Amino acid sequence: MRSAKDFFRPLAVGAPAPPREVPFRPSRMIHFFDPGNEKMAAKVPALAPQVDVLLGNLEDAVAADRKEAARAGLVSVARATDFGATQLWTRVNSLDSPWALDDLVTLVTEIGDKLDVVMVPKVEGAHDIHYVDRLLAQLEARAGLRRPILVHAILETAAGVAAVEEIAAASPRMQGISLGPADLAASRRMKTTRVGGGHPGYLVREDPPPTFGGGTPSDAPRVTYQQDLWHYTIARMVDACAAHDILPYYGPFGDIQDVTACEDQFRNAFLLGCVGAWSLHPVQIDIAKRVFSPAPEDVAWARQVIEAMGDGTGAVMIDGKMQDDATFKQCQVVVGLADALAERDPQLAASYAAADKVARR
Ligand SMILES: CC(=O)SCCNC(=O)CCNC(=O)[C@H](O)C(C)(C)COP(=O)(O)OP(=O)(O)OC[C@H]1O[C@@H](n2cnc3c(N)ncnc32)[C@H](O)[C@@H]1OP(=O)(O)O
Ligand SMILES: O=CC(=O)O
Numbered sequence: 001m002r003s004a005k006d007f008f009r010p011l012a013v014g015a016p017a018p019p020r021e022v023p024f025r026p027s028r029m030i031h032f033f034d035p036g037n038e039k040m041a042a043k044v045p046a047l048a049p050q051v052d053v054l055l056g057n058l059e060d061a062v063a064a065d066r067k068e069a070a071r072a073g074l075v076s077v078a079r080a081t082d083f084g085a086t087q088l089w090t091r092v093n094s095l096d097s098p099w100a101l102d103d104l105v106t107l108v109t110e111i112g113d114k115l116d117v118v119m120v121p122k123v124e125g126a127h128d129i130h131y132v133d134r135l136l137a138q139l140e141a142r143a144g145l146r147r148p149i150l151v152h153a154i155l156e157t158a159a160g161v162a163a164v165e166e167i168a169a170a171s172p173r174m175q176g177i178s179l180g181p182a183d184l185a186a187s188r189r190m191k192t193t194r195v196g197g198g199h200p201g202y203l204v205r206e207d208p209p210p211t212f213g214g215g216t217p218s219d220a221p222r223v224t225y226q227q228d229l230w231h232y233t234i235a236r237m238v239d240a241c242a243a244h245d246i247l248p249y250y251g252p253f254g255d256i257q258d259v260t261a262c263e264d265q266f267r268n269a270f271l272l273g274c275v276g277a278w279s280l281h282p283v284q285i286d287i288a289k290r291v292f293s294p295a296p297e298d299v300a301w302a303r304q305v306i307e308a309m310g311d312g313t314g315a316v317m318i319d320g321k322m323q324d325d326a327t328f329k330q331c332q333v334v335v336g337l338a339d340a341l342a343e344r345d346p347q348l349a350a351s352y353a354a355a356d357k358v359a360r361r
């Protein structure tokens, strides 16, 4: 067992020191592109200023005979592009595939200085993170990197969900976790055929009207409510991430044309504590930006509560609602996120300032 003191020592001689905390950088959308698809890769320089994170995907959705081309494509697009403040991530192939080792060796060696985060799919337990952790340290030392590359796990196997707390705690490199609803559905043997979102068959139905005195049951229609297939897993992932000070994300929403349901899925994740989601297609970028930035009127309200609460203790009434230490802390979360995002997004900063002005009238 590693001692607590070892935790922050490099795992290879000459590797950079592991991070002590996850630096806050906006990551409202992790935008996926296939670096082996020349048309898509050509859009990367123009996409960079529009997104928080660009992710060169090497795993699922890249055909087996295109794996090498995707890896080589990512090396050339990373070398040729100035990403500015936008983060560059990659999703490597899963650790049980024949490509994962070459993905890590090539990418850290060739473009390690540009890579912020490596997303690891199908993580089943802390042992998977330990493997990547040590390998990254060796490769960083060999490449002479000064900054450690962070690790992001996808929660998309039943074993991974059962071990989510130990995965979150497995390394100081852990940056966050994304829900992978498509693979998770397969791993759990769910009977869906979708990438995220709900299912009309997963519902509750209101009771039939009571038949007092043994009358004939009514055949009047009964309202049904579609339920959220992902609530349990997202909530569990959020708790594991919050407990270990790393960041939770919703993953992919595959029905690209259903922008309304995509927005709903993203918003549910945001309200439950997630900081971002994946965008698979350009149309999902603005949805994520809108949803994962606190709404200007909510920020203005939160500032009002913080101001009224003074040192954050006690209780006050605002507009008929009781506020106390706990709502003060919730409001600090909202304002803290808004301020951090506004620092890098002038348009958002302006909309927060405008809402604040209206609220103070
Ligand atoms: C379960 C999981 O693992 S999810 C993660 C893995 N999946 C992915 O990464 C999928 C990424 N996305 C894609 O591959 C594509 O968006 C697809 C296949 C879903 C749809 O692609 P298309 O059929 O080309 O979509 P569409 O015709 O609407 O594209 C419009 C334009 O946007 C471009 N585009 C589409 N997706 C992207 C993207 N992710 N990034 C950049 N540009 C894109 C297309 O190249 C096209 O460009 P053009 O107008 O110059 O021709
Ligand atoms: O990789 C993502 C998923 O949903 O599977």
Ligand SMILES: [Mg+2]
Residues within 6 Å of the ligand: 060, 121, 156, 180, 182, 183
């Ligand atoms: Mg998957």
